[in-house]
Amino acid sequence: MTKNLSRRSFLQISALAGGGLMIATAVDGASLGEMDALLAQAGGDFTPNAFIKITPDNLVTIIAKNPEIGQGVKTSLPMLIAEELGVEWTNVRIVQGDLDTVKYGPQNAGGSTSTPTNWEPLRRAGAAGRQMLMAAAAQTWNVPASELTTAAGRVRHTASNRSLSYGELATKAATLPAPDLRTVALKDPKDYTILGKPTHGVDVKAMTMGKPIFSIDFTLPGMLFAVFEKCPVFGGKVESANLDLIKSQPGVKHAFIVEGGSDLTGLLGGVAIVADSWWQAESARRKLVVKWNEGPTAAQSSAGFAKRALELSTQTPAFTVGKDGDPDTALKSAAKVVEGAYSYPFISHAAIEPQNCAAQWHGGKLELWSPSQTPQRGRDMLKQLFNLRDEDITHHMLQAGGGFGRRLSNDYAIEVAHISKVIGGGPVKLLWTREDDMRHDFYRPGGFHFLKGGVDAAGKITAWRGHFVSYGPMNPPANAPNTFAQSANIPNTEFPSGFVPNFAIEATLMPLGVPTGALRAPRSNAVAWVYQSFIDELANAAGKDPLQFRLDLLATPRTKPAGDGFSAERMAAVLRAVGERSGWAAQQANRRTGQQANGQTAMGIACHYSHRGYFAEVAEITLSKDNALKVNKVWVAADVGRQIINPSMAINQCQGAVMDGLSELMTQEITIEGGRAVQSNFNQYQLLRMRQSPPVIDVQFVLSDNSPTGLGEPALPPILPAVCNAIFAANGQRIRSLPLSKHGYRWA
Amino acid sequence: MAYTLTVNGKQASVDAPADMPLLWALRDILNLKGTKYGCGVGACGACTVHIDGKPTRSCQTRVSAAAGRTITTIEGLSADGTHPVQVAWQEIDVPQCGYCQAGQIMSAVALLNQKPRPTDEDIDNAMNGNICRCATYIRIREAIHKAAGTTTTNTQAGAARGEE
Numbered sequence: 034m035t036k037n038l039s040r041r042s043f044l045q046i047s048a049l050a051g052g053g054l055m056i057a058t059a060v061d062g063a064s065l066g067e068m069d070a071l072l073a074q075a076g077g078d079f080t081p082n083a084f085i086k087i088t089p090d091n092l093v094t095i096i097a098k099n100p101e102i103g104q105g106v107k108t109s110l111p112m113l114i115a116e117e118l119g120v121e122w123t124n125v126r127i128v129q130g131d132l133d134t135v136k137y138g139p140q141n142a143g144g145s146t147s148t149p150t151n152w153e154p155l156r157r158a159g160a161a162g163r164q165m166l167m168a169a170a171a172q173t174w175n176v177p178a179s180e181l182t183t184a185a186g187r188v189r190h191t192a193s194n195r196s197l198s199y200g201e202l203a204t205k206a207a208t209l210p211a212p213d214l215r216t217v218a219l220k221d222p223k224d225y226t227i228l229g230k231p232t233h234g235v236d237v238k239a240m241t242m243g244k245p246i247f248s249i250d251f252t253l254p255g256m257l258f259a260v261f262e263k264c265p266v267f268g269g270k271v272e273s274a275n276l277d278l279i280k281s282q283p284g285v286k287h288a289f290i291v292e293g294g295s296d297l298t299g300l301l302g303g304v305a306i307v308a309d310s311w312w313q314a315e316s317a318r319r320k321l322v323v324k325w326n327e328g329p330t331a332a333q334s335s336a337g338f339a340k341r342a343l344e345l346s347t348q349t350p351a352f353t354v355g356k357d358g359d360p361d362t363a364l365k366s367a368a369k370v371v372e373g374a375y376s377y378p379f380i381s382h383a384a385i386e387p388q389n390c391a392a393q394w395h396g397g398k399l400e401l402w403s404p405s406q407t408p409q410r411g412r413d414m415l416k417q418l419f420n421l422r423d424e425d426i427t428h429h430m431l432q433a434g435g436g437f438g439r440r441l442s443n444d445y446a447i448e449v450a451h452i453s454k455v456i457g458g459g460p461v462k463l464l465w466t467r468e469d470d471m472r473h474d475f476y477r478p479g480g481f482h483f484l485k486g487g488v489d490a491a492g493k494i495t496a497w498r499g500h501f502v503s504y505g506p507m508n509p510p511a512n513a514p515n516t517f518a519q520s521a522n523i524p525n526t527e528f529p530s531g532f533v534p535n536f537a538i539e540a541t542l543m544p545l546g547v548p549t550g551a552l553r554a555p556r557s558n559a560v561a562w563v564y565q566s567f568i569d570e571l572a573n574a575a576g577k578d579p580l581q582f583r584l585d586l587l588a589t590p591r592t593k594p595a596g597d598g599f600s601a602e603r604m605a606a607v608l609r610a611v612g613e614r615s616g617w618a619a620q621q622a623n624r625r626t627g628q629q630a631n632g633q634t635a636m637g638i639a640c641h642y643s644h645r646g647y648f649a650e651v652a653e654i655t656l657s658k659d660n661a662l663k664v665n666k667v668w669v670a671a672d673v674g675r676q677i678i679n680p681s682m683a684i685n686q687c688q689g690a691v692m693d694g695l696s697e698l699m700t701q702e703i704t705i706e707g708g709r710a711v712q713s714n715f716n717q718y719q720l721l722r723m724r725q726s727p728p729v730i731d732v733q734f735v736l737s738d739n740s741p742t743g744l745g746e747p748a749l750p751p752i753l754p755a756v757c758n759a760i761f762a763a764n765g766q767r768i769r770s771l772p773l774s775k776h777g778y779r780w781a
Numbered sequence: 782m783a784y785t786l787t788v789n790g791k792q793a794s795v796d797a798p799a800d801m802p803l804l805w806a807l808r809d810i811l812n813l814k815g816t817k818y819g820c821g822v823g824a825c826g827a828c829t830v831h832i833d834g835k836p837t838r839s840c841q842t843r844v845s846a847a848a849g850r851t852i853t854t855i856e857g858l859s860a861d862g863t864h865p866v867q868v869a870w871q872e873i874d875v876p877q878c879g880y881c882q883a884g885q886i887m888s889a890v891a892l893l894n895q896k897p898r899p900t901d902e903d904i905d906n907a908m909n910g911n912i913c914r915c916a917t918y919i920r921i922r923e924a925i926h927k928a929a930g931t932t933t934t935n936t937q938a939g940a941a942r943g944e945e
Contacts, residue, residue: 102878103876103877103878103879103880103915104877105877231874233871233874234874234876234879236876236879237870237871237874237875237876237879238862238867238871240870240876240879240882240883241855241862241867241870241871241876241882241883241886242815242855242856242858242859242861242862242867243813243814243815243816243854243855243856243883244815245814245815246879247817247879247880249814249817249818250814258809283798310805310809310810311805311809312797312798312801312802312805312809313798316798316800383914384878384914385817385819385825385827385878385880385881385912385913385914386817386819386878386880387818387819432879433878434817434878434879434880434881435877435878435880435914435915436878437914464818466821467819467820467821467822468821681874682874682877685874685877685915685917685920686877688916688917688919689877689915689916689917691916692916692918693915693916696916714820714821714822714824715819715820715822715824715825715912716820716822716824720912720914721916721918722908722909722911722912722918723904723905723908723909723911723913723918723921723922724905724906724909726916726918726919728901728919728922729919730919
């Protein structure tokens, strides 16, 4: 295999053994202008993150390097390459890569980052390939490359009416020098034939046929199956268990106690049962009797936290997250002051595929088959736990039945690696039950916001003071007592921070023994509901139209530069767009004149910026007198940059995120009692069903001259306040705690 | 104990405890992995198969109770993914993560066998036992209409896939 490596260009060209061309590129997440600095930093090491193979049969094979969790990157990222390469999508094949950060660079799915970090480098990799194929044709025909064009996987010389397919040119191209990624010519977007065209998911047919493409489907010959019973109180330990009885159950091969540690993200105490089949292991488990040492958090409860938060709200906050001006003085001189105590519960990810993972040891080396969103993080934890090196771990990335942030954690991988090791290293598959999954989640943390806001006589917000009572770890670091629990924080940039002259967010933390973590649009999924509801309260106090009130707020000169890249103009643009599309102004006018056909039909609006995306949403609801709620229609206006890569999946993601938010709004709650989660399955933890879902969700992309950003998360947050604001418009009730079902609401 | 199951037109003998849910017999003994485990309590519909033509939660059906009856799984709809409901799902580009979709399709096929021209309400009723965690409900409804040759009341369905 010959290699033609251009260090300056971050591009590697190789000839394939059976003929053809392999292109590998090595830029990830960095602007191309930073390439030299990155190269210096890396000591000249070449770590490509995109692989493109062009073979003589004219097929293009692209390695998908990032985990696919239902967000569509296995389709959309290769589209970037294929577009600039100039091939027909039908000739592109996608292969999922294993975890190999030496080969591919970072491999993660989280934070809606896949699109922004890959937009430039993957297009440039494709363009470089096209340029090389053109150079190969120019040499073959002895004509200048400038006379050549490409289309549908062929290079054409119009003057002499000759053309060659990429497959025919690939082997020759592999012998040519690699171009500089920074100077390759990118297409004019008006010439796109793939980007911006609705493109079906590459696995859709396999999914409709029930092909075994998910992590849970993976088995090996001779594999055993495991269940793992952990202490229901997080981090509790086994004192004793009836292992003799368990070992005597049909099919059971091993049953043993796992001592476990105290890190809630690592290996926890419990009992492992390994059997010939999963059903046998699970059947034996139903006879398991464990005496637990539940540990120091067994008295914690949601009710206790709520009571404590109320007490803390009357006390001086422990610390300040951010402060501008003098909110207390400004509140005293405000024309109207509004107070609101908001709270929301813990919620669970409830990905439809329960956690599972397979492992096998080969001597001192570990092989894993995992649906992780963060295989690298998992590898690092496994290295530490088992004293391994990178090269001792082979990590196969399997497709996940939903992520929503749950698979950012790798607890299941650690458990199965440990179980396999204890039984001698043979292949084992660990599968959690739904109950395991819901009782041992890294929950979206609950929280309590005690807000006070003031408006002046002209209806402008002059003061905002928020006391956020949230959670911290059981044992915070001595030098950082005010450390938030995972995803339980609030940024000091949270809107309307920067747009209100006297603005403060202060906080007090309660020690928490419940594991928490990122859930789809972490922090935003809760704080957007609180802040956008409270903004609506202030709009009402000011006697202003909720849409215009937000636009006025965004037009206010800022007290400080935006720390998080927030653009008021982009947010105002999506608000105006959703207002126009939903007929907001006419609907509000009808309300004022009492001309509404149905007094219980109302609209609410909200907006939120997260994961670099600007979203404004309007919900139209019909509410019966006994609080049966129907969301008739939702309008979404989104600014995620200048180009929607795959409109089919982009719209699917936005509609799904809106419904996910409705699901959170109406019913979702994990109650903590006795230090453990009360709800454990879908009959107690209700997810939105078809009949309850809005029949129409209109998605409008407002294109702006910015690089494209991700869509997995930012469509979710605004829907919760939009519906609550609509409820207020319908019946005058302000919802200040979730879920809605606690206030007597139900789906119509 | 050995039971004879008729799955997708073929007879197979499975050696399983009487209380083993059909779901696990299909997945782990007959290696038909298309039928999915989601909740184990009949609350999500991911494990839906047809027993004597009726949509049934295979996690709530003991293998002993399934013996001697006619079972169809997602793998039995067609050899090559060309059942009209599968084709509609592909053309509408329904899935996100895709995990629940085999169960959704089995419920949809059962509905269309019963009611070849369903209304939106028929669809909502028939599909209410199937959770889609990614919430692709708008497209599921549209795909069922497409397979049936009927129309949804959602007039914006085409635009909802980014089509012009």
